[in-house]
Amino acid sequence: MIDILAKLIPDFRASKEANRQLEAIGERAAASLQFIFDTEGRAMFIDDQEAVAKLVADTLDRTKITAELLVRRDLDPVRLADHFLMQAQDQLATLTQPRADLFRRVIQVACQSIIDIAHQLPNFNERIFAELLQGNRVLLEAVGRVFDQINRIRAAQVDPQSESAQFETDYRLAVSRNLNRMELFGVDLAQSSKSHPLSVAYVSLEASRTANAATKAKVDVAGRASEEDEEEVVTRNVEAALAESRRILIKGPAGAGKTTLVRWVAVQAASRTFESPLEELNSALPFVIRLRHFSDTSFPRPESFPGLVAPAIGGAMPPGWAHEKLKSGMAVVMIDGVDEVADERRDEVREWIKDLTNCFPEARIVVTSRPHAAEEGWLASSSFSEAELQPMETASVERFIQHWHEAVAEEVQTEDEVARLTTLATNLKHRLRNHRAIQRLATSPLLCGVICAPHRDTNEQLPSDRLELYERCCAMLLERRDLESGLKLAHYPRLTYRQKRAILDDLATG
Numbered sequence: 001m002i003d004i005l006a007k008l009i010p011d012f013r014a015s016k017e018a019n020r021q022l023e024a025i026g027e028r029a030a031a032s033l034q035f036i037f038d039t040e041g042r043a044m045f046i047d048d049q050e051a052v053a054k055l056v057a058d059t060l061d062r063t064k065i066t067a068e069l070l071v072r073r074d075l076d077p078v079r080l081a082d083h084f085l086m087q088a089q090d091q092l093a094t095l096t097q098p099r100a101d102l103f104r105r106v107i108q109v110a111c112q113s114i115i116d117i118a119h120q121l122p123n124f125n126e127r128i129f130a131e132l133l134q135g136n137r138v139l140l141e142a143v144g145r146v147f148d149q150i151n152r153i154r155a156a157q158v159d160p161q162s163e164s165a166q167f168e169t170d171y172r173l174a175v176s177r178n179l180n181r182m183e184l185f186g187v188d189l190a191q192s193s194k195s196h197p198l199s200v201a202y203v204s205l206e207a208s209r210t211a212n213a214a215t216k217a218k219v220d221v222a223g224r225a226s227e228e229d230e231e232e233v234v235t236r237n238v239e240a241a242l243a244e245s246r247r248i249l250i251k252g253p254a255g256a257g258k259t260t261l262v263r264w265v266a267v268q269a270a271s272r273t274f275e276s277p278l279e280e281l282n283s284a285l286p287f288v289i290r291l292r293h294f295s296d297t298s299f300p301r302p303e304s305f306p307g308l309v310a311p312a313i314g315g316a317m318p319p320g321w322a323h324e325k326l327k328s329g330m331a332v333v334m335i336d337g338v339d340e341v342a343d344e345r346r347d348e349v350r351e352w353i354k355d356l357t358n359c360f361p362e363a364r365i366v367v368t369s370r371p372h373a374a375e376e377g378w379l380a381s382s383s384f385s386e387a388e389l390q391p392m393e394t395a396s397v398e399r400f401i402q403h404w405h406e407a408v409a410e411e412v413q414t415e416d417e418v419a420r421l422t423t424l425a426t427n428l429k430h431r432l433r434n435h436r437a438i439q440r441l442a443t444s445p446l447l448c449g450v451i452c453a454p455h456r457d458t459n460e461q462l463p464s465d466r467l468e469l470y471e472r473c474c475a476m477l478l479e480r481r482d483l484e485s486g487l488k489l490a491h492y493p494r495l496t497y498r499q500k501r502a503i504l505d506d507l508a509t510g
Helices: 002-008 012-039 046-062 067-072 077-087 097-120 126-135 138-155 163-179 238-244 258-271 279-283 302-309 321-328 343-359 394-409 415-433 436-441 445-457 466-484 497-509
Strands: 181-183 195-197 206-210 233-237 247-251 285-290 331-336 364-369 385-389
Touching: 012 046, 012 097, 012 138, 046 077, 046 097, 067 077, 067 097, 077 097, 097 138, 097 163, 138 163, 138 258, 163 258, 163 285, 163 302, 163 321, 195 394, 206 238, 233 238, 238 247, 238 385, 247 258, 258 279, 258 285, 258 331, 258 364, 285 302, 302 321, 321 331, 343 364, 394 415, 394 445, 415 436, 415 445, 436 445, 445 466, 466 497
Parallel strands: 247 364, 247 385, 285 331, 331 364
Antiparallel strands: 181 195, 206 233, 206 385
8 A cells, every 4th residue: 555655645644654553454454363373373483474474565666556446346245355365376385374363264254354444435446545544533433443442352362272263253243244234215315324333323213112022922821911911111312222132023114213223233243343232232143134035935044144234244153053043042132124025924934933932942032023013912922121211302302313423423534524514414403493384293213324424425405395305204204215125025016106106095095
């Protein structure tokens, strides 16, 4: 990178500052790779380790890392590692097996870090890279987040040399890398407003819970519902509901935040960043299953769970690894979107979930659905509690606005843009307090995002006519969102947007 920067940063002092930052990044990268030498390579002589380190350095130096190279490899660390290994195949042929194995492993870990940093900088290219170094902000923070996460995951490994521990580290990093984005589908906006870091943007939601939901489903010999307990509905944040139940069905309408919640739990568990009341999940492996991907096929078996989120490394899973984690209780399985399976397969879904609970009684299981697809007590026979996500109130809406702008700010390139986003957040919160029509719309994370994004992209020019704003939201929810997010609708009649609007008009006036 220094050779590239010499051309892109002609100012001597700026170039020196960039070099100092690169040295700091290099020290953190070296410390991360040193861990591999100290654990997986500790049985080797120091001369062997130094020979491997020199070959790694030579291989990386010979291959110019560019945005184009990363894109051609689909931002996939496995494919990037294969590229480097091809560059070194002649040297590899002369190494002893232990040296060759250690070389491959160090290259794999280096490539994971390269891709993780690139994911933190979604608009990466060489000129922006140079500007980031001069700005002394975004790049160093991104690198810091990546290596802090790697160190946090490694620190909890009991036996870091074992094949199981190595795969767990790779899997946790892949989950965090692949799921830590909040995507907004169905709107015409700049990409930077449609996608941002989920771990920053997430806002805790309120959920109502029936205290005796499991009791409600008990039946006596005559088949009548038991009335031994009175039900009590309580409302608390959704994290408390998750902490209290090892098995829970979470319901909510479209855009209520169900999939966002699933992804957030997976990322927090994978990166071991949960705090009270969910810190217990830091030791759990997250498995995410989106039922929309199995609308026409059999539901997945446990051995395929890791590959659903981390397909690039799924094939490297040690035999029996997923079953071992599920049986030990050190796993949280999140099954998202019962409503995205055809009506005639809902009983099949329930039997599949029941089989999972019977085979792995210690595993945590979270299921999500829109309310119409899972009536009350739908999973109570398998000891699932239930919670329903509630509309966002003013305080939650303002927290969402603040977090959304902070998430976007993590990826902008200048302090001026950061300051502008702070101002935008303040102005939007003020506008919502004085604009009842917009305030009535902002009751879910999806609709809040639909308001935040165009407010930023159009320089605060939201529609002054509430009907125009409602029309935009209708078009997104009824027509574009499901199609752009990849939801298969083969089991439903294909209606035009005009036909959907006509049905809603009838419902609204009926």
